[in-house]
Structure formats: C-alpha cells, structure tokens
Amino acid sequence: GAGVSQSPRYKVAKRGQDVALRCDPISGHVSLFWYQQALGQGPEFLTYFQNEAQLDKSGLPSDRFFAERPEGSVSTLKIQRTQQEDSAVYLCASSTGLAGVYNEQFFGPGTRLTVL
Amino acid sequence: GIQVEQSPPDLILQEGANSTLRCNFSDSVNNLQWFHQNPWGQLINLFYIPSGTKQNGRLSATTVATERYSLLYISSSQTTDSGVYFCAVDTGGFKTIFGAGTRLFVKA
Numbered sequence: 001g002a003g004v005s006q007s008p009r010y011k012v013a014k015r016g017q018d019v020a021l022r023c024d025p026i027s028g029h030v031s032l033f034w035y036q037q038a039l040g041q042g043p044e045f046l047t048y049f050q051n052e053a054q055l056d057k058s059g060l061p062s063d064r065f066f067a068e069r070p071e072g073s074v075s076t077l078k079i080q081r082t083q084q085e086d087s088a089v090y091l092c093a094s095s096t097g098l099a100g101v102y103n104e105q106f107f108g109p110g111t112r113l114t115v116l
Numbered sequence: 117g118i119q120v121e122q123s124p125p126d127l128i129l130q131e132g133a134n135s136t137l138r139c140n141f142s143d144s145v146n147n148l149q150w151f152h153q154n155p156w157g158q159l160i161n162l163f164y165i166p167s168g169t170k171q172n173g174r175l176s177a178t179t180v181a182t183e184r185y186s187l188l189y190i191s192s193s194q195t196t197d198s199g200v201y202f203c204a205v206d207t208g209g210f211k212t213i214f215g216a217g218t219r220l221f222v223k224a
Binding site: 033045048055091102106109 | 151157206209211212213214215216
C-alpha cells in the first residue's frame, strides 16, 4: 500500500482480555516502531524492529506487552491481561532507513484501545 | 536520556497570522522530525530536518544543531493548521523521543 496501515482502528476490551494489534508498514521499509500515546500527551516509544530483529524493547511497560515481526514486514503488538491503564492510542511507524542513522518515520493512523 | 522541550505549549492565532514554534533538545541529535497531528489523530510528516533549513509552501523549519534547537515557522495560518505540532529526535540509538507538543488553534 501507499502508507502504513493499522488494524483494528478501534478496539474495546474488557479488563483481563488479550488483544492483538496489527501494523502493515510501507513495503520495503527496514525499520518499524511502536508507540503508545496517552490522551493529551506525545507518543512514547515502545519498541523497535530492524527487519525481523527486535533491537530495542526498553519502552514496553510490562511483560504483558509483546511485539513480533516474524518475516520482517507485518508486525503485531500483543497485550495480555489488559488493564485500564493500557487504554491509549497505539501508533506504528516505519522507515526506509535505520534508527539512529537515517530515520525519517511515517506513521499509521493508530489503534485506539479502550479497556473497560 | 535526552530531554525535548517544546514551546509554547498552547497557541491561539487569528487566521492569517504568522507563528514560530520552538523545540529545544538537551543533547546532539542524529535525526529530527516535525509532525502535525490533525484532529483525527493522524501524524503527518512536515519536515525531516536534523540540520539546516527547509521550506514547503507556508511552512519552513530551521535546525541549529550546534545550539540544540529547531524552529518551525507557519506563515499566513489557516484553520486547517489547527492541531498539535510535535518535534521528535533520536541521538543515534534506537529510541525516538517526542516533545510534549504545541497545541495550535487557528480562529476563522
């Protein structure tokens, strides 16, 4: 596709449910990032993939959060046993270059997660 | 880690006015981008500008890397310019840090 796509766009989960959020990056982009954006705040880094390798997961809030990119393209962010504090918009971005080197990121529309 | 500060936090303009948004960062950066987050939440790329000056229509940006700041200029503002403007940087690692943003409202 022409841009980064994310699905679903909206997700409502009951506390304790598991959720999976999908990101389709721009074709051929090496780098993929996940961010969490709370209401009224800037995006906060969660994790970074270079192709299929997860090189930085220091921003994941807890071990309930897990991300993968098994074939170096589509990525999934999974949240287990969701809590109310997980409610946020989850953004995905991709870049043709490498983080820290040349890194112009393009963002998807986000998934708005609401945990009841 | 690096600190990114944006000012002003909030800005209200009359349509047609000009404005300057500022991004200060506490360490040298490898990458710097300006984004506009529209009212629907989409982050739109404005500039990739780790150094130098760029212009795109009514918008321009300047980054003075040696003095650790970047400026975004909006001229002849329009109501469609409303939203939140973010500066985002990285220092050569894998993590990108966003500022808290400048919330702009342009009145008709």
